[in-house]
Amino acid sequence: MKIILYIGHHKVGSTALQAFLARNWLPLARAGILYPSVEAHGFAGNLKSALGAGEAFEQLPIQIREPHSALAYRMIADVSDRPIPPQFQGLPATPQMFRALRKQVEHLQPHTMILCSEALSNFGQVDPELVTRLCDVFPGAKFQTYCALRRPDDYITSWHGQRLKVGETPPALWEDGFAQYRDGIHFDYRLVVQAWQDRVPGGRMILRNYADILATGGSAEDFIAQTGLALPADTQPARRENTSLPLASFALMDRANRDLGAHVAHPLSLYLQTHGQVLSPVPDSDIEMFGQEQRDQMADAFAPIHDHLNRLARTHAFFPDIDEMRRTRPVPAIDAARRLLAVFSPQGMPNPALSDYIKTLQANF
Amino acid sequence: MKVVLYIGHHKTGSSALQGYMARNWHALAEAGILYPAVEAEGLSRNLASCLTGKETTKKLPLVVREPHNALAFAMISAGTGTPMPHFQRGLPPAREMLRSLRHQIDLLQPKAVILCSEVMSNFAKQAPGKIEELATLFSGAEVEIYCTLRRPDLYLASWYGQRLKFGQKIAPLRDGGALAYRDTIHFDFAAMIYPWQTAFPRARFHLRNYADVLAAGGAVEDFTAQVGVDFPAGLVMPPRANPGLPYAAMEIMRRGNQVLNRADRLALRSFLLHRTNVARLPRNDEVELFGAETRRELYQSFLPVHDALNRMTGRDAFFPDLQDMLIAHPIPETELPLPTLRKVRRNIRALLLPRAVRGFLRDLRKDLSRR
Numbered sequence: 001m002k003i004i005l006y007i008g009h010h011k012v013g014s015t016a017l018q019a020f021l022a023r024n025w026l027p028l029a030r031a032g033i034l035y036p037s038v039e040a041h042g043f044a045g046n047l048k049s050a051l052g053a054g055e056a057f058e059q060l061p062i063q064i065r066e067p068h069s070a071l072a073y074r075m076i077a078d079v080s081d082r083p084i085p086p087q088f089q090g091l092p093a094t095p096q097m098f099r100a101l102r103k104q105v106e107h108l109q110p111h112t113m114i115l116c117s118e119a120l121s122n123f124g125q126v127d128p129e130l131v132t133r134l135c136d137v138f139p140g141a142k143f144q145t146y147c148a149l150r151r152p153d154d155y156i157t158s159w160h161g162q163r164l165k166v167g168e169t170p171p172a173l174w175e176d177g178f179a180q181y182r183d184g185i186h187f188d189y190r191l192v193v194q195a196w197q198d199r200v201p202g203g204r205m206i207l208r209n210y211a212d213i214l215a216t217g218g219s220a221e222d223f224i225a226q227t228g229l230a231l232p233a234d235t236q237p238a239r240r241e242n243t244s245l246p247l248a249s250f251a252l253m254d255r256a257n258r259d260l261g262a263h264v265a266h267p268l269s270l271y272l273q274t275h276g277q278v279l280s281p282v283p284d285s286d287i288e289m290f291g292q293e294q295r296d297q298m299a300d301a302f303a304p305i306h307d308h309l310n311r312l313a314r315t316h317a318f319f320p321d322i323d324e325m326r327r328t329r330p331v332p333a334i335d336a337a338r339r340l341l342a343v344f345s346p347q348g349m350p351n352p353a354l355s356d357y358i359k360t361l362q363a364n365f
Numbered sequence: 366m367k368v369v370l371y372i373g374h375h376k377t378g379s380s381a382l383q384g385y386m387a388r389n390w391h392a393l394a395e396a397g398i399l400y401p402a403v404e405a406e407g408l409s410r411n412l413a414s415c416l417t418g419k420e421t422t423k424k425l426p427l428v429v430r431e432p433h434n435a436l437a438f439a440m441i442s443a444g445t446g447t448p449m450p451h452f453q454r455g456l457p458p459a460r461e462m463l464r465s466l467r468h469q470i471d472l473l474q475p476k477a478v479i480l481c482s483e484v485m486s487n488f489a490k491q492a493p494g495k496i497e498e499l500a501t502l503f504s505g506a507e508v509e510i511y512c513t514l515r516r517p518d519l520y521l522a523s524w525y526g527q528r529l530k531f532g533q534k535i536a537p538l539r540d541g542g543a544l545a546y547r548d549t550i551h552f553d554f555a556a557m558i559y560p561w562q563t564a565f566p567r568a569r570f571h572l573r574n575y576a577d578v579l580a581a582g583g584a585v586e587d588f589t590a591q592v593g594v595d596f597p598a599g600l601v602m603p604p605r606a607n608p609g610l611p612y613a614a615m616e617i618m619r620r621g622n623q624v625l626n627r628a629d630r631l632a633l634r635s636f637l638l639h640r641t642n643v644a645r646l647p648r649n650d651e652v653e654l655f656g657a658e659t660r661r662e663l664y665q666s667f668l669p670v671h672d673a674l675n676r677m678t679g680r681d682a683f684f685p686d687l688q689d690m691l692i693a694h695p696i697p698e699t700e701l702p703l704p705t706l707r708k709v710r711r712n713i714r715a716l717l718l719p720r721a722v723r724g725f726l727r728d729l730r731k732d733l734s735r736r
Contacts, residue, residue, distance in 0.1 A: 040408075043465065047394075047408070047411060050412055050416065051395065053472070055474075099406075099455070100408075107412070108413050
């Protein structure tokens, strides 16, 4: 049996790939390609697809879409004090999840199994032994590892936006925000890839630049092409998932999370994900999130990491446009936020409390 | 949604019914009847049966065949702190199994759910709160509860044989030994059922006499005829499940359990179950396991239980042949081991038994010959 490990990174289309694999669970399983569940909700979802039972999902529950994120977070929690995210609470113990994987392999006898989670990108930093622990569940299997990486200025911006989107209040990027990411997996990609490179038995890692993935057509398309998956004819195409906040809204979302708290600010996040891009007078490509000084720090710090990736990928420049990291964009983040705020109609907000809040911001932001 | 709970009793054909539900899982699910798995092995096998569209002809693993016994053991374990039986180890805890059950009901939206476990009969004495827990889980559903009961002397003989098969070191039923069961669910059938009636006051109860179940053709035939579920046509019957020890071999097994280690007990059990020529042994209805005096005491003790069953079912006599409990069979079991052993000795397959088992049989034969 071949096992394909998709280990991340964050913000490179993993949600779209996971949704593609989950929505196509049945045709893939019939073709001998297993995207396995690890707990009860996922199993029930797969039985539902196999039987064609009940009403179709409007949106796939996260446990069905991202079973291996549940597994990864559970494994991480086993060896660290990192809590399991709230959306994955109530999970079984890791040995039960491993048992679930083994039993599916035993009964369904797939020729290929796919484990896919951006949360696996944390293993190298948390405890590299986790990689070995996972691979040891499948003695004798042939492994292939796939990892997508994004130029770090783009990546950090996108990851920071994800945190704002879900109500966090991280230090603002446009002040000295780069520092919070410098020593972890969100900048030092060596921590993402090296443990897998060292510990996965056999096989060379498929390391992909996100720009190339976009050129291929998206995360699912690139993953399929690169791993050589032979898809059955009846698979449904991938869709766009996990919409992002427009860069112009970052400063507004940051302020709202601090003023209102995550719960109250959440409808604003949803509103901005839906309408922000259209409303924003400044396109993302023109908005500067870091400032020149931070960009230079970032570029200098990334040079050895880039060299490492070049060696791993056996290329001269894994990110051919790496010099773009030093180039500032014309509109500062705060200015872009003010211009977006100016075009908001308070009446268009999802609830009266947010209408009042937007009026206040328009008066004093 | 309808929920049908098969709550027992032991030794009334539950294995056959469970085998039937498990083997026909896919056909039942397609008809909107869910026999839910509760852990990964069962769920994986059910997924596999969806993919292939046909039921396997292979012998199914225990937890696939009897998922709700695993659930019942796990619920008892959660309620009492007792460990799971050795043959049910490595499974998830009860809360995880119940979570699995809820998710399947939520997502598959079945017309009927069938839980089938004779181990649930143990709830009444061991963990009555678990009956309430099930009532809460299925509040809002239309519930039917099915339970088969067997005349207590026949039941106790069969349950005794089951315990011997499991290798337990137990006292014989004769000389008053059977009276020790009087305060348990293995004798006080009314006490086994009362908590279910209390927890499910609106449920429809099917209390069945095992003699009537046999007359209907067996556990599968009776269950599917009695409960209000439309079973699809074309379901396949499983192979015969859970054969019992012949009464004539029980004393050998009982003595073997006292002295042999677990592996050797299993070898002896397998030999007595599958390799003795049952046709050459006295029939069960010729072998007496209790003795006349023990039978009389059992009968007297059972009368109030029988009255309670009559009231529950509105019948004059739930067991019309109850007085037959008093009739002792002609051959006391204590007279049987030696002739049985002589027959075993002539069985060529006995040569393949482990050395310790052959030694045990030889010593037993010598010991009995001297008397």
